[in-house]
Amino acid sequence: MRDRLDLGLPGSALTAGLAALTAWVTLLVWSPFAEQPSTFLVPLAFGALLVAVSGVLLRAARLHPLLVLLVQVLVVGVWLHHRLAGPAATWGWIPNATSLETFRLAFVDAAEVARTYAAPVPAEATAFAPLMIVAGMGMVLLVDFIACTLRRAPVAGLPLLAAYTAPISILDGGVPWAKFAAGALCFLFLIAAQEATRLSQWGRQVSDHRMFDSQSTEVNSQAVWSSARKIGVTATGLSVLVPLLVPTLSLQLFDGFGNGPGGSGDSVSLTNPMADMRRDLSRGRDVDLITVRTDDPDPTYLRVTVLDRFDGDSWRPSERDIPRDQSAQGLLPRPPGLDDETEREIYDWDVSINDRFDSNWLPAPYPTHSLEAPGDWRYDVRTMDFIAAVDDLDTRGQSYELQSLRVNPTAEELATSAPVPATIFQPMTELPDMPPAVTRLALEVTRDQPTKFEQAVALQRWFRVGGGFEYSLTRRPGTGLSELEDFLLNDKSGYCEQFATAMATMGRALKIPSRVAVGFLRPTSTDGGETYTYSTHDLHAWPEMYFEGIGWVRFEPTPAVQAPTVPSYTRGTIDRDDPGSTTSSRAVAPTQNRIDQPTASAAAGSGGGGGGIDLRFLVRTAGLVLLVALVLLVPRLLRELVRRRRWATATSPVLLAEASWAELRDTARDLGVAWDDTVTVRSRARELVRSFGRPGGDEDAMTRAEARGEDANPEAARSLDGLVRLVELARYAREVPPSAAEVDATRADVARCVEALRAGASRRARTKADWLPASLIHGGATTTGRRRQLRFDEPGVDRAV
Known part of the structure; x- marks a missing residue:
């Protein structure tokens, strides 16, 4: 058992340590989120070390990769629970009902701080740290899982890129070059360490230079760094380019970093x-x-x-x-x-x-x-x-x-406006699942109004006069559904943010296209004539609603203490005897506003664009279909890329032998055929030939034992014998005769063996091998009988002689 745990531990520990260091150094770019970033960066350093140590021990015990990740998540969760709710837990560590509630409230408070304060969050708002710790630990776990458990260090650059895009999306400016350089340097060391660990386990040279000489077993670092440098430079280049391509016009990555007394001075x-x-x-x-x-x-x-x-x-x-x-x-x-x-x-x-x-x-x-x-x-x-x-x-x-x-x-023009085009009606009336009480309230306030415009005016009047609301800056910020329900039904106190967003939300609930505008309400005249000044206290928010023929018009629900007047058209009267009023957009869900039945005016594209076929929707749908197709094709394309690269690098008899055996191994894994790297090549071949199928065989042949095995495909069995001899010569002989490693003949032997393996597999296994090749994730290879001994971090060559 001791030998089993010690196997590969030093190399694994180095890679895990570098993965933890790389993740933590990358997280330094989150420093601008808080005035005192040590409140989350110091715990993240300990958490990264915890992930590294637990990962090394779990992988040394040869647990399944997903089980390794699950246990690491559990370890991190217990540590976070102890850190945030330790005093309430049993003996400081064991969760109970009180500690779990304390744990939950810690994140509720952290989310509230994120919504309340603009970045950087003030030092006194210490409740902010748990949110950053959880986000950071998620990234650390991903990096460790990809780089160490899956042994795909270059792919670990993806979560690192996500960490870099967070400050780019939320804060002004980019990532400081010094922090990026530090993270990139650690990333290069991580890739180099993994390459060194992988290559040092091979039994003989894998390049034109000797990896091992006759006097020493030390690895030639020149070959290792040559490979690592190529991969590292490519990954680092992507790290520079990808953030430049990430759209940053949407303003928030998280829900917060917003309200509150951030900043200083008069700016x-x-x-x-x-x-x-x-x-x-x-x-x-x-x-x-x-x-x-x-x-x-x-x-x-x-x-x-x-x-x-x-x-x-x-x-x-x-x-x-x-x-x-x-x-x-x-x-x-x-x-x-x-x-x-x-x-x-x-x-x-x-x-x-x-x-x-x-x-x-x-x-x-x-x-x-x-x-x-x-x-x-x-x-x-x-x-x-x-x-x-x-x-x-x-x-x-x-x-x-x-x-x-x-x-x-005029009020009549707005009340008799034509139905709204589909391109505006659909997105501008979109709402999440609404609290039923809010929808009922909107219908109740406007129940006697026959047109959409009159409904909007009724909402404006209710907020300013009849609803019992008052203007106050003391209300806590927030425009979510829970805050909206509390504002409308209970507190009824707020400032322009609450009034504008509440009216826009209720307008959408009534199927009136609505949005919120932010700017300045009214200026102060400085000379009694044509010169005016807008100041800080003039900042304001108001709703805008859409009426075809006029477009977006503003309303003013904020009480008169802050907004003394309302738009003139909301004070006008409507002549019910006007024949034009018969074209009014009625309050009860007019069929003209149905997306599947656009009106003639919508089809004509007046104003904001016509109804009918929405070009933007078609483009997005086509893009989504293309994206799904690409995602489905990625594993197949990657498998083909691995195959082509493998043959392209087989430039010597030794490399040709190893490439042939590796291709055969990966094909078996893709098809779900048992493969044990801990036995000799001949033993492996004797097991493998049992899976050979008859040329042209089908899925029904799986039910007949005589349809599989050496007799089912003698030609492929002879080809497999030739490959076995070639691999044994490459691994154990002083030299490989050129006649034994003829490239075309060797590749033809591999092709026959691959064809035999596919003929002996079911149609379902062949389809899975084509679209979800298991060989792309090294590990989890099965063995015969009850043996499942292959380490997840083995390089894939036979260890036994």
Whole structure:
């Protein structure tokens, strides 16, 4: 038993230690998430060591790979439970009901901190650490499993890349080069160590240079590092390129890193709209941010961006589509849904932003007719907000000119608007599973209103007047379903974030296309004329709802203490005698808004695009089908790549022999044929020939013993004998005669043996071998009888003589 545990332990320990070090060094890029990153980086260092040690012991005991991972997860879970709930546990370690509840609450508190504070999380918010520890330990376990248990160190670069993309997606800027270089260097050492461990177990040279000389058993490091360098440089290059290709326009990777009193000084950052708005509204001092000169007599609602996706936890911007030809320079496209006949006015604006306001979006009134701004700003055709297309571009110090459109619809026009096109109706009414009480409340508030517009006005009036709500900045942040239900049914106290998102959510529940806009409410006139200033306390959120012919129009549910006025069209009256009112979009789920029955106006593509076939949906569907096809093809392609590379590197008689035997071994594993690397080559061949099938045999032949074995395919049996002699010469003879290692003949022998193995296997086994080849994961090879002794980290050559 002692010999069994000691087998390969030193090399395995080195690889496991380097895997743990690589994972932990990579996690250093998470330091900017907190002002005191040691609260999670120090425990992660101990956790990485724990994973490495447990992995070495479990693999030395030759447990199944998945069992190794399962036990490691259990060990990490017990350690985390002791760390977070030890005082409540029995003897500090054994879980009980109290300790498990304490353990759960630790993560609830950590998630709340992540939602409350902007990165970096303040040092006093120590409850944040468990969230980072769990995320980090997940990455450590994956790296150890892939690099050490599966022995695929280059593939372990994938979870490392995921760790790098987290700060890129959440924080401004990229990964510091020093930290990336440290992680890449550790990654190279990890690959080199695994190569050295693997190659040192071979019984003779595997290159043109001698790996072992006659005087020493030391491995020639030149050959090891040559192989490791090629793999390592490729993997490191991917580590540099892949993050550059990862889309980072969606604002949050996690649910939080948002609200709350992060930051310092008088600067205002608006990169995570809801989170940063709440933080800046909470500041006591009112800081001037934007100065405008305009002939617009009422320059209110300066929009920054749009939140048009609700996942049940928060409202956030969807990924923006900003190709180069959508540069925000000069005249801009007509806003979605706005008809030529709709009344509008054009006003000129000169905008100057001071250095205190930092945002990736350019503030502008909606809708905007034209824009002239320095830098590469682009628009999205769906939202018509303006976003920086390069990393070093923001709003600080920007001065630009624009023309705004003042659309003046009447209440009758909005009430009698045509049905909504499918391309807008479907995504802009999408909701997660809603609390039934919220849906019932929306229907109750609007039950007497015959049109969608009148329902929207009723919601606005209910929030401002009849619902018993009050404006307060003391409410805890959050726009998820649980916070929404509490806000609507219990607390009824909040600020513009709650009012805007609540009305937009209830609007979607009523099948009114809705979204949330974030920007500035109203400025202060500085000269009593055409010059105005927007400040920190003007930050605001409001809902926008879509009505065909007019497009997206704003509503104002926030109480009058913060938003004194409402849009004029929401105060108008509707003449029921007007014949046009018969075309109104009715409140009860009009069939015109069914996605499978688009209307004529939708098909015509008015405004935001037509109904019928949604090109974007077709493209996404085709992309999904292609992705699934690629995923299904990957194992088969990888197996073919291994086969081609194996034959390409067989440049000597010894390598040709080993390549032939390895191909035969992998084919057997793919077909589910028992293979034991702990016996001699001849013993292995005697067992293998029993699985040979008759040429042209089928699945029914599996039921007849005479259909399999040496007599079923004598030619393949002779080929197998030739391969056995070649492998024995390559491994044990001083020299291999050239006549015994003729490339074409050897490959023909292998092909006959492979064909015989496939003929002796069932159709199901052949299909599985083609599409899910087991040989891609070294390990788990079965043996005959009750023996399952092959180590998961064996190089795949015979050890017995």
